[in-house]
Amino acid sequence: MEHAIKINNLHKKFGNIKAVNGINFTVQKGEIFGFLGPNGAGKTTTARMITGVLKPDLGEIDLAGYNLQENFVEARLEIGVVPEAANAYQELTALENIKFMAKMYGLSGENINEKAKELLKRLGLEKRIKDKVKEYSKGMTQRVILGMALINDPEILFLDEPTRGLDVQSTRIMHEIIQDLNDKDSTIFLTTHNIQEANQLCHRIAIINKGRIAAIDTPENLKDTFKELQTVELCLEDGDYPLPEEFKYISQAARAGNKMRYYTGNPDRAVKELINKIENRKIVGLNILEPNLEDVFVELTGGKLKNEN
Numbered sequence: 453m454e455h456a457i458k459i460n461n462l463h464k465k466f467g468n469i470k471a472v473n474g475i476n477f478t479v480q481k482g483e484i485f486g487f488l489g490p491n492g493a494g495k496t497t498t499a500r501m502i503t504g505v506l507k508p509d510l511g512e513i514d515l516a517g518y519n520l521q522e523n524f525v526e527a528r529l530e531i532g533v534v535p536e537a538a539n540a541y542q543e544l545t546a547l548e549n550i551k552f553m554a555k556m557y558g559l560s561g562e563n564i565n566e567k568a569k570e571l572l573k574r575l576g577l578e579k580r581i582k583d584k585v586k587e588y589s590k591g592m593t594q595r596v597i598l599g600m601a602l603i604n605d606p607e608i609l610f611l612d613e614p615t616r617g618l619d620v621q622s623t624r625i626m627h628e629i630i631q632d633l634n635d636k637d638s639t640i641f642l643t644t645h646n647i648q649e650a651n652q653l654c655h656r657i658a659i660i661n662k663g664r665i666a667a668i669d670t671p672e673n674l675k676d677t678f679k680e681l682q683t684v685e686l687c688l689e690d691g692d693y694p695l696p697e698e699f700k701y702i703s704q705a706a707r708a709g710n711k712m713r714y715y716t717g718n719p720d721r722a723v724k725e726l727i728n729k730i731e732n733r734k735i736v737g738l739n740i741l742e743p744n745l746e747d748v749f750v751e752l753t754g755g756k757l758k759n760e761n
C-alpha cells in the first residue's frame with residue numbers, strides 16, 4: 453500500500469519539555485487517521501511539524517513521497533491544513549475567502565470562481581455565499597475554513613479539532629463532509645479530543661501520551677486488546693452497590709448515573725459473583741458491555757477510572 457505520511461523518529465523539545473519524544477507512524481493513502489491524546493500530549497506540536505510550521509529537532513517527515521525537509525515546496529503543495537483557530541476573514545464573503553486562499557496557493561484562471569462555488573455547494577453553503585463570514589454561525593464558519601483548505605485539491609488534509617465547540621447538528625454535517633471527502637479518496641489526518649468522533653470516523657487511531665505513541669490500531673483492535681475492560685453494568689433498585697474489592701473477578705468499578713459499571717476480564721464469572729452477593733435485592737438492569745474506546749484511552753494514558761462508591 454502507498455503511504456501518504458511517513459514519520460520517522462520525530463523529536464521536539466521546548467526547554468526541558470520533551471513535547472514530542474521519538475514518534476514513528478505511517479498513514480496510508482485513503483485513510484482517515486485519528487490523532488488522539490490528552491491535553492499537552494504533543495498532538496499540536498506533531499501536527500505543526502508535519503505541516504511544516506515548526507522545525508523538528510530530529511527526525512524525518514515524508515508527505516506523499518516528498519521529504520519535507522529536502523523538498524519543502526513540493527511536500528507542502530500536497531497538503532491542505534484546516535487550523536483550529538478560525539482564520540477566515542470576517543469582512544469577506546465565503547466565496548471571497550476561498551478565492552483569496554486560491555490566490556495564496558498561486559491558483560488563477562477563470563475556473564477558480566466556478567471551483568470555489570462548487571466547493572461551497574459541496575459544503576452546504578450555496579445559499580449563503582454572498583454573506584459576510586461575520587454573519588455566519590460557528591459551524592458555517594468552520595465549513596468555510598475547510599473550503600479554504602480544499603481549494604488546492606490537497607492529497608492530504610489536516611484537520612485540527614474540526615468539531616470543537618460545534619453543536620450536534622453542525623458536528624453531524626462536518627462528519628458527513630469528512631466522510632464524503634474520504635470517499636472521494638482524500639487522506640485525512642484528524643486531531644481530536646472527541647473519542648466518539650475518532651471511533652466513528654477513523655480507520656486507524658494513534659493514541660499519543662507524553663510525547664510518545666502509546667498505541668496505533670483500528671478502533672476495533674484497540675478495543676479487542678483490552679478485553680479486561682469488559683464491564684458488567686448493574687442497576688439495583690436501592691442504589692447500594694458492593695465494592696469491587698469484595699469480588700475475585702472484578703478489578704474496578706465506576707458509577708454511571710444510577711448504575712454501577714464493574715470492570716472484568718471474565719464477565720461470566722463476574723455476573724455469577726455479583727448475583728451471589730446481591731441475592732435478595734431487586735435488580736432493575738444487568739448488562740454485559742464490550743470495552744469502549746474511552747476505557748482504552750483512559751487505560752493507555754494513565755488516567756484512573758473513577759470509583760465513586
Ligand code: ATP
Nearest residue numbers: 466469470471489490491492493494495496497498
Ligand atoms: P492540547 O490538547 O491541550 O492542545 P497537545 O496534545 O496539542 O495539547 P502540545 O500543544 O503539542 O499538546 O504541547 C505539548 C507540550 O509542549 C506541552 O507541555 C506544552 O506546554 C509544550 N509546548 C507546546 N508548544 C510550546 C511552545 N511554543 N513553547 C513552550 N512549550 C510548548
